[in-house]
Amino acid sequence: MTTRTQARDGRPRPASGRTDDGALRLAGVGRSFGAVEALRDVSLEVPAGEVVAVVGPSGCGKSTLLELVCGLQRPDAGTVQAPRAVLMPQGDQLLPWLGALDNAALALRVGGDGRMTRQAARERARPVLAALGLDGFAAVRPAQLSGGMRQRVAFARTLLAGAPVLCLDEPFGALDAITRADAQAWLQDALEAEPRTVLLVTHDVEEAVLLADRIVVLSPRPGRVVADLPVALPHPRAATDPGVVALRQQALERLR
Amino acid sequence: MLAALLLLAGLGAWQLYTVAGSVDTFILPAPSDVIASLWDDRALLWSNFTVTAREMGVGLAVSLALGVALAVALHESRTTRRAVYPLLIASQTIPVVLVAPLLVTWFGYGITPKVAIVALVCFFPIVVPTLSALGAVDPGQRKLMSTLGASRWQLLRHVEAPSALPALFVGARLSVAVGAIAAVLAETAGSESGLGHLMLQSIPQLETARAFAAVAVLSLFSLALYLGLTLAQRRLLPWAPLRPEGPTP
Ligand SMILES: Nc1ncnc2c1ncn2[C@@H]1O[C@H](COP(=O)(O)OP(=O)(O)OP(=O)(O)O)[C@@H](O)[C@H]1O
Ligand SMILES: [Mg+2]
Numbered sequence: 001m002t003t004r005t006q007a008r009d010g011r012p013r014p015a016s017g018r019t020d021d022g023a024l025r026l027a028g029v030g031r032s033f034g035a036v037e038a039l040r041d042v043s044l045e046v047p048a049g050e051v052v053a054v055v056g057p058s059g060c061g062k063s064t065l066l067e068l069v070c071g072l073q074r075p076d077a078g079t080v081q082a083p084r085a086v087l088m089p090q091g092d093q094l095l096p097w098l099g100a101l102d103n104a105a106l107a108l109r110v111g112g113d114g115r116m117t118r119q120a121a122r123e124r125a126r127p128v129l130a131a132l133g134l135d136g137f138a139a140v141r142p143a144q145l146s147g148g149m150r151q152r153v154a155f156a157r158t159l160l161a162g163a164p165v166l167c168l169d170e171p172f173g174a175l176d177a178i179t180r181a182d183a184q185a186w187l188q189d190a191l192e193a194e195p196r197t198v199l200l201v202t203h204d205v206e207e208a209v210l211l212a213d214r215i216v217v218l219s220p221r222p223g224r225v226v227a228d229l230p231v232a233l234p235h236p237r238a239a240t241d242p243g244v245v246a247l248r249q250q251a252l253e254r255l256r
Numbered sequence: 257m258l259a260a261l262l263l264l265a266g267l268g269a270w271q272l273y274t275v276a277g278s279v280d281t282f283i284l285p286a287p288s289d290v291i292a293s294l295w296d297d298r299a300l301l302w303s304n305f306t307v308t309a310r311e312m313g314v315g316l317a318v319s320l321a322l323g324v325a326l327a328v329a330l331h332e333s334r335t336t337r338r339a340v341y342p343l344l345i346a347s348q349t350i351p352v353v354l355v356a357p358l359l360v361t362w363f364g365y366g367i368t369p370k371v372a373i374v375a376l377v378c379f380f381p382i383v384v385p386t387l388s389a390l391g392a393v394d395p396g397q398r399k400l401m402s403t404l405g406a407s408r409w410q411l412l413r414h415v416e417a418p419s420a421l422p423a424l425f426v427g428a429r430l431s432v433a434v435g436a437i438a439a440v441l442a443e444t445a446g447s448e449s450g451l452g453h454l455m456l457q458s459i460p461q462l463e464t465a466r467a468f469a470a471v472a473v474l475s476l477f478s479l480a481l482y483l484g485l486t487l488a489q490r491r492l493l494p495w496a497p498l499r500p501e502g503p504t505p
Contacts (some may be wrong), residue, residue: 067399070403072399072402072403086403086404087399087400087403089396089399089400089403090396091396093394093396093397093399093400095397095414095415095418096495096496097418097419097493097495097496106404106414107404109410109414110401110404110405110406110407110410110414111404111405111406111410141494141495143495161403161404161405
């Protein structure tokens, strides 16, 4: 089991420990930036393979939470125990000078041991892009891709990083309604084909109900867990299913 | 396009002034005299041009190599930056007019002192924009690289270096402009050939038009290098559009 204390590149990362069962555990986590308290006493346990949606008002510390899990920040209080987790940052962060394929393959070219040559990385990345419907776009640069396509490339890159935990920070926040529905469908397919533990930050409660096994609702800043709702609905889910509508209502009430 | 019109207008006014005012051609030759000299003295101009072009070419190549290496070194280490950056600024206050004759006494009339002067003048405009662009990488891209577990070197190789390339081109274009002046200055300090040497010789010989022709050749060469760099940037960095209001061929 790889953990953040033993990152694949061998460098020590800020972490409080490892987990043997692949689960993700946060206990009493607090994080402040100067006078701004972003998170307070957040405790959360996510078993391996679970998809957890994190919803909360703007600025309540959702991105901070993901960065703590990925080891990009240290908690000021409490402990974070996590297997290796990779962040899909808010905004796609594709490199403008690389084509779609090379952007996805970047995850295989950097990092610690066993980094691949450009050619080997491309060969590994190609089928992943194809599975996301980007067959003919290997050489196309981000500026020429649509918003939906850019998110697919960024997700392919995140998958190819090979971490057991994916932290997706508002992956579809910038997409229009139709593209977003489409994006939710391919994300669902991809996770079914290759299950991972997922923390999915979203502004959209409906998206949370459609995709997640569980919804964690954070309070306004400082972010605390105010509700933890299981989503016991079979896939595929539709926005109009009565179960989805009811749960969406319930989550929205906890957000107010 | 507009620049060409402006140039034509200037040349026209100049021609009118020299002809109508019957200015002595030793004092100020008319553009037509300069053009005549460009043709009549073409062999002389060409042989001296190749000398100056070589000095500039080698000098620019040296300053590019040194400039990039120095920018990366300064970027990678805070200590180096603290220690070397002030010296770098100080190096630009060295009066080239003083150093040039010194270098000639040290290295002789050959190409070495010219290359040294061109490099001294040109590496600064390469280091400064490149260094600042290396440090100005989007924090989101840094975050991405660190979540992918990239090493310091991989960050440089995959993100910082490519995103600094447009700034490197800006620096190179600036260098081309000052490099021509530096080469001429170095030649006037002591040389047996080159456009600067030719200019210096032509004026006491009352061949003022020839001196102007040498200047014209040098300007055209700098302009050609500048346009070449712009075209190269367009080809090599298609993802970084030149600023639309910027100079384009
Ligand atoms: N590096 C930082 N320095 C200072 N303050 C920060 C930093 N990162 C986050 N903050 C502050 O912490 C709070 C939480 O930020 P965070 O980005 O985690 O919120 P968020 O829930 O992701 O917001 P959004 O929905 O807008 O993405 C905000 O008030 C933010 O201004
Ligand atoms: Mg955020």
